[in-house]
Amino acid sequence: MSDDDPGHMDPEAFLVAGRRALEWVAAYRAGVERHPVLSRAAPGELRDALPAEAPERGEAFETILEDLERLILPGITHWQSPGFFAYFPSNASEPSVLGELLSAGLGVQGMLWATSPACTELEAHVLDWLVGLLGLPAGFRSDGAGGGVIQDSASSAALCALVAARERATGGESNRRGCGGRLVAYASSQAHSSIEKAVRIAGLGSDNLRRIEVDERFAMRPEALRARLEADRAAGRVPCFVCATAGTTSSGAFDPIEPIAAVCRELGAWLHVDGAWAGAAAICPELRAPFAGLEGADSYCFNPHKWLLTNFDCTAFWVADRRALTAALSISPEYLRNRASDTGRVTDYRDWQVPLGRRFRALKLWLVLRHYGAERLRAMIRSHVALAAELAGWIGADPRFELAAPVSLGLVCFRHRGGDAVNQELMERLNAGGTAYLTHTRLENRLTLRFSIGQYRTRRGHVTAAWERVRAIAEDVAPA
Numbered sequence: 001m002s003d004d005d006p007g008h009m010d011p012e013a014f015l016v017a018g019r020r021a022l023e024w025v026a027a028y029r030a031g032v033e034r035h036p037v038l039s040r041a042a043p044g045e046l047r048d049a050l051p052a053e054a055p056e057r058g059e060a061f062e063t064i065l066e067d068l069e070r071l072i073l074p075g076i077t078h079w080q081s082p083g084f085f086a087y088f089p090s091n092a093s094e095p096s097v098l099g100e101l102l103s104a105g106l107g108v109q110g111m112l113w114a115t116s117p118a119c120t121e122l123e124a125h126v127l128d129w130l131v132g133l134l135g136l137p138a139g140f141r142s143d144g145a146g147g148g149v150i151q152d153s154a155s156s157a158a159l160c161a162l163v164a165a166r167e168r169a170t171g172g173e174s175n176r177r178g179c180g181g182r183l184v185a186y187a188s189s190q191a192h193s194s195i196e197k198a199v200r201i202a203g204l205g206s207d208n209l210r211r212i213e214v215d216e217r218f219a220m221r222p223e224a225l226r227a228r229l230e231a232d233r234a235a236g237r238v239p240c241f242v243c244a245t246a247g248t249t250s251s252g253a254f255d256p257i258e259p260i261a262a263v264c265r266e267l268g269a270w271l272h273v274d275g276a277w278a279g280a281a282a283i284c285p286e287l288r289a290p291f292a293g294l295e296g297a298d299s300y301c302f303n304p305h306k307w308l309l310t311n312f313d314c315t316a317f318w319v320a321d322r323r324a325l326t327a328a329l330s331i332s333p334e335y336l337r338n339r340a341s342d343t344g345r346v347t348d349y350r351d352w353q354v355p356l357g358r359r360f361r362a363l364k365l366w367l368v369l370r371h372y373g374a375e376r377l378r379a380m381i382r383s384h385v386a387l388a389a390e391l392a393g394w395i396g397a398d399p400r401f402e403l404a405a406p407v408s409l410g411l412v413c414f415r416h417r418g419g420d421a422v423n424q425e426l427m428e429r430l431n432a433g434g435t436a437y438l439t440h441t442r443l444e445n446r447l448t449l450r451f452s453i454g455q456y457r458t459r460r461g462h463v464t465a466a467w468e469r470v471r472a473i474a475e476d477v478a479p480a
């Protein structure tokens with residue numbers, strides 16, 4: 001290799017390798033059901049198979065692809081398998097994969113409007129589109145005081161919302177002098193762990209996160225929230241942030257946003273609504289009722305990287321007052337200054353997130369929305385919701401099983417009546433079988449199985465097959 005030949009792929013070689021890569025992905029997807037959904041790899045298996053040192057000499061793309069197949073694939077859990085019923089889905093539809101490829105091909109870093117105007121403007125535009133598609137409050141649109149931004153995760157969105165809330169509550173003092181232990185945050189006992197993580201990172205401290213009681217449907221009790229806020233106020237603390245969840249992770253419960261927003265308004269706390277998983281359902285007008293009250297939220301997020309067919313990572317995050325966010329996060333060193341930013345007429349998304357740099361994620365979302373159109377996205381969501389209702393009917397009809405929570409959209413929480421050990425074994429044996437994968441939670445301190453229907457290739461046959469497997473294993477694990 002000479003100085004003027006550093007070994008970069010020339011356009012022809014890139015095309016040949018690129019075709020092979022795309023063929024590999026297409027073949028993988030066509031045959032995804034041949035693999036056990038949950039990887040059977042043992043801890044350390046891959047590392048033991050990899051060379052101890054990085055290669056000194058470059059290797060052929062074909063050789064690397066062979067190793068992908070031979071070494072990497074056994075360590076993959078197949079989130080794109082239609083038998084994936086674990087956690088929540090992480091759909092990576094083909095148009096989104098192509099969007100990701102185009103984004104990587106452009107290789108843009110969109111920290112400032114000036115570093116690629118299209119990266120910023122497409123993002124703002126597509127998030128405005130989503131406001132309309134999901135029936136969100138017009139106040140989240142970028143042509144008013146609000147605006148949307150793509151974050152890497154709902155966790156980051158919650159953190160940014162909390163930092164904005166912290167700054168609003170302290171008039172900018174906490175950025176300068178730290179928190180001082182008086183600020184308090186609130187979320188239901190069912191809120192995602194990312195809220196506690198945000199509270200830790202933002203410096204409030206876990207002890208200053210109040211876990212509010214839930215009702216029998218696992219939704220936050222607004223009157224309990226009010227009582228805690230008032231008590232904290234009376235004790236000289238500053239209630240600054242409330243997170244309501246639209247679709248909790250454990251059971252899919254919806255906290256009642258309207259009364260929670262009323263409490264926040266009255267007592268001056270920032271309301272963030274976490275719709276990470278369920279948010280995609282609002283594309284169907286008939287599924288919007290549980291989102292009522294979002295007009296009262298200061299911020300809202302949901303993950304197109306879960307149920308809206310856009311590959312990880314892609315969290316849509318909106319604020320009603322973008323200045324509250326940028327006031328908390330903006331720092332302007334000389335080396336980032338430029339004419340466009342100085343005019344104040346452009347959006348610099350670096351001020352809306354934790355990192356400085358950012359990928360061109362809007363491209364994949366744009367491809368998804370354009371390829372499918374709202375109509376086909378709605379049809380997919382409706383089919384999953386209908387399958388979940390059907391599954392719940394089968395569970396209800398089998399006396400050995402019970403529903404553990406009201407069915408929420410595509411999520412069915414259930415358990416065998418035989419107790420925790422039976423459910424644990426049932427789940428492990430189902431997952432070891434390889435055709436389906438589901439995970440668990442605890443509800444009312446009892447082990448609960450979560451059957452989460454949302455993988456975009458899942459059809460009725462996959463659900464019936466998995467349910468029949470559950471029944472057959474139950475026969476074995478806990479004979480009548």
Ligand code: PLP
Nearest residue numbers: 153154155192248249274276277
């Ligand atoms: N919030 C809820 C309700 C979730 O269900 C999840 C993940 O499943 C998260 C937040 C965290 O999402 P992310 O991985 O985007 O941070």
